[in-house]
Amino acid sequence: MDIPWWRDAVVYEIYVRSFADASGDGVGDLAGVREHLPYLRRLGVDAIWLTPFYPSPMADGGYDVADYRDVDPLFGSLTDFDALVADAHELGLRVLVDIVPNHSSSEHPWFQAALRGEGRDRYIFRDTINNWQSTFSGPAWTQVADGQYYLHLFAPEQPDFNWRNPEVHQEFLDILRFWLDRGVDGFRIDVAMGLYKAEGLPDVGDQSFKAVSPVWGQPEVHNVYRDWRRLLDGYPGERMAVGEVWTDSPEDLALYVRPDELQQSFNFAWLQAPWSPTAFKKVIDDTLGTVPFATWVLSNHDVVRHRTRYETADPGTGLARARAALLTMLALPGSAYLYQGEELGLPEVTDLPAEARQDPVFFQSEGKLPGRDGCRVPIPWTVDTPSYGFSPGGVEPWLPQPATFAELSVEKQEGDADSTLEFYRRALACHRDLVREIPYTLEWQASPEGALFFTRGPVICAINCGTHPVRLPEHDTVLLASGPLKGSLLPPDTAVWLSS
Numbered sequence: 324m325d326i327p328w329w330r331d332a333v334v335y336e337i338y339v340r341s342f343a344d345a346s347g348d349g350v351g352d353l354a355g356v357r358e359h360l361p362y363l364r365r366l367g368v369d370a371i372w373l374t375p376f377y378p379s380p381m382a383d384g385g386y387d388v389a390d391y392r393d394v395d396p397l398f399g400s401l402t403d404f405d406a407l408v409a410d411a412h413e414l415g416l417r418v419l420v421d422i423v424p425n426h427s428s429s430e431h432p433w434f435q436a437a438l439r440g441e442g443r444d445r446y447i448f449r450d451t452i453n454n455w456q457s458t459f460s461g462p463a464w465t466q467v468a469d470g471q472y473y474l475h476l477f478a479p480e481q482p483d484f485n486w487r488n489p490e491v492h493q494e495f496l497d498i499l500r501f502w503l504d505r506g507v508d509g510f511r512i513d514v515a516m517g518l519y520k521a522e523g524l525p526d527v528g529d530q531s532f533k534a535v536s537p538v539w540g541q542p543e544v545h546n547v548y549r550d551w552r553r554l555l556d557g558y559p560g561e562r563m564a565v566g567e568v569w570t571d572s573p574e575d576l577a578l579y580v581r582p583d584e585l586q587q588s589f590n591f592a593w594l595q596a597p598w599s600p601t602a603f604k605k606v607i608d609d610t611l612g613t614v615p616f617a618t619w620v621l622s623n624h625d626v627v628r629h630r631t632r633y634e635t636a637d638p639g640t641g642l643a644r645a646r647a648a649l650l651t652m653l654a655l656p657g658s659a660y661l662y663q664g665e666e667l668g669l670p671e672v673t674d675l676p677a678e679a680r681q682d683p684v685f686f687q688s689e690g691k692l693p694g695r696d697g698c699r700v701p702i703p704w705t706v707d708t709p710s711y712g713f714s715p716g717g718v719e720p721w722l723p724q725p726a727t728f729a730e731l732s733v734e735k736q737e738g739d740a741d742s743t744l745e746f747y748r749r750a751l752a753c754h755r756d757l758v759r760e761i762p763y764t765l766e767w768q769a770s771p772e773g774a775l776f777f778t779r780g781p782v783i784c785a786i787n788c789g790t791h792p793v794r795l796p797e798h799d800t801v802l803l804a805s806g807p808l809k810g811s812l813l814p815p816d817t818a819v820w821l822s823s
């Protein structure tokens with residue numbers, strides 16, 4: 324069987340607003356992404372995933388889409404998009420775009436018509452409401468002028484579609500065709516488990532992302548992905564889709580990646596695992612035991628950056644662990660999703676002032692939750708202020724960057740063998756040369772306490788999550804280590820690839 328390109332691919336998430344600003348308005352854009360494609364090629368990724376760049380009032384950073392078939396002037400134009408795809412393909416990079424089928428913007432023409440009383444059945448309007456809460460805090464219902472309420476599982480500016488209406492289904496097939504015809508290689512599906520709500524909209528006890536609840540993971544959603552898969556398979560070039568599926572059970576995750584559904588689902592269990600060999604081993608076993616094609620992800624634009632999640636009272640631990648986790652994840656069968664800036668070792672920016680914050684989570688929770696701005700701070704390309712090369716000239720970026728970003732900038736790290744950027748480049752090169760070619764299996768090896776050892780063909784991966792150095796497994800040569808080794812010992816918070 325030919326191996327599909329995405330099976331062992333490294334995909335790099337570009338949060339477009341924060342990657343690179345070519346137009347000089349302080350907000351990242353498609354032309355900025357295009358300018359930096361050679362950087363991504365050199366980093367060694369196989370594909371990019373672009374977060375939403377569609378016309379949007381930006382109530383949720385673009386995840387409130389007002390027109391699914393265009394580009395917001397903030398981010399450029401369809402011409403810029405086409406040029407970006409052409410250049411990416413020229414460089415051998417695939418392009419995935421974000422599709423947001425659970426909800427639209429309240430500015431979408433369909434919702435505007437619904438407010439006038441036309442076509443309300445495309446959304447979820449009711450005379451009386453249930454106890455559902457918005458994921459961003461507060462009730463999931465907002466009342467309109469004539470007294471009815473509409474459902475929004477996220478911000479009030481994000482009304483949920485009614486997927487029981489076939490018109491919605493047809494519309495999204497058409498939107499997918501629009502982007503496939505423009506040459507995209509696939510889609511990242513926002514809130515993929517949310518499209519259908521249980522008939523009757525019963526009250527819920529616990530609304531967290533469970534495998535199945537009246538709010539999430541209704542079985543009807545799978546027919547949508549069967550239709551989407553048929554559509555994708557009808558195009559040449561292995562077009563694919565990866566679902567954003569939050570669930571508590573690997574078995575439920577596996578339902579989304581059955582042979583006639585999505586090719587991949589994000590494996591958030593890996594991201595949520597604590598720094599522990601038993602937790603890591605369990606996630607790896609659960610994943611490989613249930614999901615035909617695994618994915619691994621440590622960070623994205625919705626969670627605290629993993630360097631900061633792994634931080635302890637001992638300075639330096641977060642970065643050491645982040646590098647070790649990356650090396651381990653790249654040794655696993657499956658594909659890896661990276662989030663922009665992790666290759667620079669960027670931490671979460673935790674001290675953004677209230678007046679700078681933009682995330683609706685912060686506002687809807689009345690400041691009780693910090694929201695996700697801290698992982699969305701624009702990328703530092705150079706050591707120069709005010710924007711570290713993010714925007715041209717003296718333009719201030721849309722979120723303030725901390726002074727520590729100078730030291731973490733691409734310019735500062737490039738050519739420094741000890742830097743995280745150069746480590747990522749080496750790790751991705753090793754991944755491409757070694758791991759991708761070997762069978763899709765993993766074998767556990769006896770490991771000392773606190774550590775995990777496994778082999779994949781001729782490669783041995785060892786990670787030490789404990790507090791004491793452990794002896795390296797028997798090997799020929801050291802291929803790559805996430806930090807300095809001590810002779811034949813693997814220090815704590817370090818991972819290594821060895822050849823046998």
Ligand code: NOJ
Pocket residue numbers: 383386423477513514567624625
């Ligand atoms: C998941 C996206 O990743 C997140 O940023 C967004 O706020 C919600 N879905 C709602 O679209």
